[in-house]
Amino acid sequence: MRNLNNLELWFVTGSQHLYGPEALAQVAANSKEVAAELDHSTSIPAKVVFKTVGETPEAIRSICSEANNAESCIGLIIWCHTFSPAKMWIGGLSILNKPFLHLHTQFHRDLPWHTIDMDYMNLHQAAHGDREFGFMCTRMRLERKVVVGHWKDPEVHARIGAWTRAAKGWHALQGAKMCRIGDNMREVSVTEGDKVAAEARFGYTVNGYGVGDVVEFVNSQSDSDINSLCEKYVDEYNVVPSLLKGGDRHDSLREGARIELGLRAFLAEKGASGFTTTFEDLHGLRQLPGLSVQRLMSDGYGFGAEGDWKTAALVYLMKVMDGDLEGGTSFMEDYTYHLHPEGHKVLGSHMLEICPSIASAKPSLEIHPLGIGGKEDPVRLVFDVAAGPAINAVIVDLGNRFRLVVNDVDGVDPDEPLPKLPVARAVWKPQPDFKISAASWIYSGGSHHPVFSKALNGEVMEDFASISGIEFLHIDQDSTVSEVRKELRNNEVYYHANKGFSFAG
Numbered sequence: 001m002r003n004l005n006n007l008e009l010w011f012v013t014g015s016q017h018l019y020g021p022e023a024l025a026q027v028a029a030n031s032k033e034v035a036a037e038l039d040h041s042t043s044i045p046a047k048v049v050f051k052t053v054g055e056t057p058e059a060i061r062s063i064c065s066e067a068n069n070a071e072s073c074i075g076l077i078i079w080c081h082t083f084s085p086a087k088m089w090i091g092g093l094s095i096l097n098k099p100f101l102h103l104h105t106q107f108h109r110d111l112p113w114h115t116i117d118m119d120y121m122n123l124h125q126a127a128h129g130d131r132e133f134g135f136m137c138t139r140m141r142l143e144r145k146v147v148v149g150h151w152k153d154p155e156v157h158a159r160i161g162a163w164t165r166a167a168k169g170w171h172a173l174q175g176a177k178m179c180r181i182g183d184n185m186r187e188v189s190v191t192e193g194d195k196v197a198a199e200a201r202f203g204y205t206v207n208g209y210g211v212g213d214v215v216e217f218v219n220s221q222s223d224s225d226i227n228s229l230c231e232k233y234v235d236e237y238n239v240v241p242s243l244l245k246g247g248d249r250h251d252s253l254r255e256g257a258r259i260e261l262g263l264r265a266f267l268a269e270k271g272a273s274g275f276t277t278t279f280e281d282l283h284g285l286r287q288l289p290g291l292s293v294q295r296l297m298s299d300g301y302g303f304g305a306e307g308d309w310k311t312a313a314l315v316y317l318m319k320v321m322d323g324d325l326e327g328g329t330s331f332m333e334d335y336t337y338h339l340h341p342e343g344h345k346v347l348g349s350h351m352l353e354i355c356p357s358i359a360s361a362k363p364s365l366e367i368h369p370l371g372i373g374g375k376e377d378p379v380r381l382v383f384d385v386a387a388g389p390a391i392n393a394v395i396v397d398l399g400n401r402f403r404l405v406v407n408d409v410d411g412v413d414p415d416e417p418l419p420k421l422p423v424a425r426a427v428w429k430p431q432p433d434f435k436i437s438a439a440s441w442i443y444s445g446g447s448h449h450p451v452f453s454k455a456l457n458g459e460v461m462e463d464f465a466s467i468s469g470i471e472f473l474h475i476d477q478d479s480t481v482s483e484v485r486k487e488l489r490n491n492e493v494y495y496h497a498n499k500g501f502s503f504a505g
Helices: 017-039 057-068 086-095 118-123 126-139 154-173 195-202 211-219 223-236 250-270 291-298 309-322 434-444 458-468 481-498
Strands: 008-014 047-054 073-080 100-104 145-148 177-181 205-209 274-277 302-305 329-331 334-340 343-349 364-367 379-382 388-397 402-412 425-430 451-453 471-475
Touching: 008 017, 008 057, 017 047, 017 073, 017 118, 047 057, 047 086, 057 073, 057 086, 073 126, 073 154, 086 126, 100 126, 100 154, 145 154, 154 309, 154 458, 177 211, 177 250, 177 309, 195 205, 195 309, 195 402, 205 211, 211 250, 223 250, 250 291, 250 364, 250 379, 274 309, 291 302, 291 379, 302 309, 302 329, 309 329, 309 388, 309 451, 309 458, 343 434, 388 425, 388 458, 402 434, 402 458, 425 434, 434 471, 434 481, 458 471, 471 481
Parallel strands: 008 047, 008 073, 073 100, 100 145, 177 205, 177 274, 274 302, 402 471
Antiparallel strands: 329 451, 334 343, 343 425, 364 379, 388 402, 388 451, 402 425
16 A cells, blocks of 8 residues: 655645735745644644745746645645735646645734734735635636634634545545455446546546455465464454364464465555455355455455445545544445334444454454355454444445445444344444435435444545545435435536536546
């Protein structure tokens, strides 16, 4: 996977020569102070670097060109400290291929009521300059996030932080590689999609590999490496006695370790950030990969079951975006329902592949039969997911565009223990309620393979949709089916007029 350390947001301030060198020096000094404050904020997960005061069209175009070619730069924060005639920005914004955020702030929080004069007014007129800049961005039909408030306000930091996570995720997708091991589950529609359109829109590639390509790596793993990994399992998980050394199923644990080591080596050689498997393409593997997939996801790899490469890419994206946040992110599936009149709930799970980053406690490493795939019993991590707020997200290919659907959910504890369900599982109540949520999700074309995150929220996902230029639908506490359907119909007209039906971008 790509190295995502040392990423930067470039802070660029708008002004003009009209005010003279003394005023411009003060603008630069103030801008450095604002950038330093944002850089020290624990809410913003990237380094904020003051770069320049844009005073001429040439200077602005130059900094935008430099940003385009800087691998460390994930986006720009732009603020017009004074009045900055926006025609100066046309050339730079026309060539800028990095996302940008418009910060509408003012250096001084309070007006100096008793001493304010025209010198102060001329120097501190972001109210003037930012509206001029905002008009030009709107006139040019440029996607950006506008954050309003004083630059020391924690809410401003949080909103910049959400966008920063989205920008970081967008940066990570550029050139990312998804390995589709085998094909998708036969006759399934939602795991299909236009890989060319996905690369054109999101920047990642999807290429297929035969299971035999992976089996070669699996079979080449040494006994010593397998022994070491099995010892690591014992340290990290509650391993059932039958899988321990000397237990009657220990060989199955060793096979799970062999598959993990082989998969890791395969993905490392390909430079991949995500992958898919399917239980219908297992030739040469003794088990359906379960434990290995769970652990690879925990390390930041994207994954989609049954060949679902769009979800693999989304898991990887959301893993990058959740970064240092608590809670975790995982591949998920809406599996079955609890439809009691006193409270409707969803039980989310999958055959094996749920990431332990969302586990409420130390997982149990177990072995159980699997009724599909026709292979040996696979090892897997079994755990529950803690209660608390979360989201489910999915990207669907509609043929002429991609749509990101997000549903806010409230994770809850199971009503009773689940002693006979030997998989990782989560229980949640969708917002605003089960009936509206499920109907809205189905009308939107949302698949049964969401990405479940206890770390991210709808704002981060909406910011990513804006950066990537795709449709966004948020099902939350205020949603109604009629309003969702109206929004979907309006979006159909908008995207037809804006993009046409010929390309899934």
